Amino acid sequence: MIGNTPRNHKIIALFLFGFALFYFLGSFRLKMGTLKIPGPGLIPVVLGGLLVFCSGFYLYRVAFQNRRESMGKEGSAEGGRNYRAIAGVLACTLIYPFILEPLKFILATFSAGFLMLFLLRPRRPFSSGLLALSLAVGAFLIFSRLFGVAFPSGFLENFIFRIGG
């Protein structure tokens, strides 16, 4: 897990301030209207303004807090984290939308599942592969046959759908 350190607070505060500025400036492109007939931009401008003010104050607070205190905390909370697992799971969730249509459902789900299982239990590639395959086929059968969901399908999906009964 990423630690609750002052450095990470600063990064989050900066990101929030950036988002707030982006939203606030973007909201000016919308029609504000009047108080009597409020336009679609009124609430975004108010929200954006408040967001810029609050995130700016938050950024100021975390950026200028006691340096000695932050030096003491820095790094201490980040030891022993399983970064590989986090990165692996995140990568799989990010890659999945891009491989779903080209690889079709079963192969894409198998790949994402296998990658995650392999990263979390690297010493058991065979059982991870078997588990990922059963997960992909099982999920396909349950969702497509039971719930009637239409997934990107190719030869493999059509074949399994037929033998599924």
Next chain:
Amino acid sequence: MLEITQGLLGGFATALKPLYLYYAFLGAVLGTITGVLPGLGPLGAMAILLSFTLSMDATGAMILFAGIYYGAMYGGSTTSILLNIPGEAASVVTCIDGYKMAQKGRAGAALTVAAVGSFIAGTISILGLMVVALFLSDIALRFGPAEFFAIGVCGLVLLMRLSGGSLLQSFIMILVGMALGTVGVDFLAGTERFTFGNVELGQGIDFLPVAMGIFGIAEVLTTVAEKESLQTVQKVKMRDLLPTAKEWKRSIPAMFRGSFLGFAIGLVPGPSPVIATFVSYISEKRFSKNPEEFGEGAIEGVAGPEAANNAAVGGAYVPLFALGIPFTPAMAMVLGALMLHGLTPGPNLIKEKSELFWAVMASMYIGNFMLIVLNLPLVNVFVSILRVPKNILMPVIVIICMIGVYSVNSSLLDLLMLALFGFIGYILRAVGFQVAPLILAMVIGPMIETSLRQALNITGGNIGDMIFRPICLTLYILASLTFVVPLIMKAIRKGKG
């Protein structure tokens, strides 16, 4: 009263249909499993299963969700008592005396008291829910946009005050959530807002990938980051399940106190089940003849909080059914499930879809009964789920989340949103931000905006007319008091010191 009796009888007739009984059973089992697993609480389970409800009708979906919520509340107490591991936040208090009881060989009695307490609380809160929701929905039919705006604002203010952590951080989360709620085509003016020309974004950011990402994926990321630890699971024998006469005598009044307290706290926005357990524990200790026993295995310390957290669930349904406003993240999930079926909760829902309302009420009762019948004999089976390695369970949950999100709209953008909000949720939680205000503001935000714009239109832009209405003014005063009272208390303490 006649209306309630008739409605409830009709509800039982619907809920006792085999299919709905199956959904109640499934919800209770799934809820218990997720409650047993540390980390994956009722929210995670609801987020993951939200897409599954598409294949059901709205009544079935509501019954399943009610079962999950109650089941998770009960499942969480099992691991608290047997392993000193709270399955979810509302079970933290149960660890204190429940685990001590287990160490003294009274685990079975603690589990039974927790189950019976949950059943009594569930029953009381369902009765309360029926009466209060009906009463409130009748009043709410007379509300205009100004009142709904005031309720929304007051709800968010109370949520910010009660969700714990920094006020500034919670306020920022509310603003971010409301900002996300503005994305899409503005349906009053037909203008695109923050869509960047993307047709899919025109419909707004879907609630499901955001909720699944923030609660499901973020939870998985938090869990995989921790080192795997093997659980030594204590066996509970059937004959040890029965509490002694003295234990019953001490726990039954605590169950009733916890039930009424929990229901009242459940009506308030915020993490009500968690607050209810703490308040119940403190009040039990304060009114006990033997306060020194608390922390050493006092049975009231299990009975009261366990009843309180279940009763709070019933209380949390009131604002959703009566006003159409979810005050807790779990209720936002329920709202999401209703909206997936084209239903908008609110005062009209109880009148127009009374069959659904009463079926859900009846099924809650059935679900509670199922929990007591199933969970006590099967306690060892549920606890053994903890033996499934996390490194297998977590990838399976991620795959279910991804397939679940895709199955709703067949949208690749939704999958990207899932990944994005999973990462954002993980980072925010890691640095101590509360994510519940974000998700609730995202759901309530559009309602607040619409109400405000309609109210301004009606009053001709006169803000005074919006504020100085009896209900609105009362709500604004109430919201202000949540800030003023702590300041006064602080000043008094300072003066004394």
